[in-house]
Amino acid sequence: MISKNFYYQLITRVLGIVVTAIVMAFFFLKEYNALGIVVAIALIIQTSLLIQFTNNTNRKIAHFFNSIKNEDFTLRFPENLDIKSLRELNSSLNMLNSMIQKVYLKNEAQEKYYQEIIKQANIGILTLNKKGHILFVNPMMENLLNYKPLNHINQLAQVSEELHRFFSNIEPFENKLFQFSNEREKVQLSIKSTSVMLNKEELLLVVAQDIHKELDKNETDSWIRLIKVLTHEIMNTITPITSISASISKFFKVGDSIKPINELTENQIKSTSKGLDVIKEQGENLMDFVQSYRTFLSVPNPDKEPISALKLLDNVRLLLESSNTNITIKTIVKPFDLEIFADEKLINQVLINLIKNAFQALENRDTGGVITLLAGINENHTKYIQVIDNGSGISEEVMSEIFIPFFTTKNKGSGIGLSLSKHIMRLHGGSIIVVSNDIETKFTLLF
Structure with a gap:
């Protein structure tokens, strides 16, 4: 108009x-x-x-x-x-x-909202241009670098020359660990960077996190949980020994004096013999427990070599499928000629542990139990092996504890299978992760 x-x-x-x-x-x-x-x-x-x-x-x-x-x-x-x-x-x-x-x-309101979120974030964030000018920095980054206000990376030279050189030479898409000491403490940072475009200007977005404190916290939590498990196992073994020893001692003592042998009854002698058998059994259990601990600590460094994923999975399947006729074990390898650089004996041990756990998860099934062994390459070009079972899954409470040494929910077993498997994967420079629900449980070995 x-x-x-x-x-x-x-x-x-x-x-x-x-x-x-x-x-x-x-x-x-x-x-x-x-x-x-x-x-x-x-x-x-x-x-x-x-x-x-x-x-x-x-x-x-x-x-x-x-x-x-x-x-x-x-x-x-x-x-x-x-x-x-x-x-x-x-x-x-x-x-x-x-x-x-x-x-x-x-x-403008949204921008202030997002800026407030970034300011309250527990990770450090800053953006800088090619000239070293810092266009944005949140309080957490200033605390991590122990300098405020931050306007240029040259200011970091007052904190640490190494820190200044690191930020002067940082490139897009880097992911590094950096450790430096300031006047307050030693700081270990996990630093990631990426390139962003803003108003036709290329900027560098840097994200940093203090992993030293996080590692300390996780290490402390792990020790606490481990001590709880150790205390539980040792007390379960020692308590019967103490109780039976006290009972047997009463048979042979009157007050502070030793009772004469001719005053012992046949029933007391039989009870003493049975008590000693129980003490022996509990002692052997404690020895087995200690031996399990020694096994966990004495895993050798991997002797890695290229091994065929198909051959590896087929060997494990042939070894274990006859032990339970109600459960089917399937192997899938993509690509067919996939090779994994690992110690075959140690990875065999990990797979056997995982498959035996899967057997126990499926033991209440009369039919229809399936364990799938899958090897492949994911979207990040990382080689992996998965052990998948269609059991009832792992509860959330147990999930957080399963990799703790000697933790077990079974009546039998040392409780080191999964923790040993995780230790072996760590020695390989890889990791093990688990995802579980009511339909299936999936353990993934990443190499």
């Missing part, structure tokens, strides 16, 4: 100028010079008014966009004009100004 009214106004003025020009030409041809001059003056006035009309509109629009550019939303154009096209133009510009103001305020 605005452009149409403006168009009509423009056409009317142009037609008026054309008609005036024709009349002026007619008067001059007829040698009505006086009238021709009057019409010429009118033509000049009309042309001037057309230019003014166009310039006013252009200046108004230019002024509007300049105000938007400068984030000035106070500009208002009068809407009580006689000229309909200008009145509608002003009204539309005012409406557009209000809409842009709402969008701007909404974006």
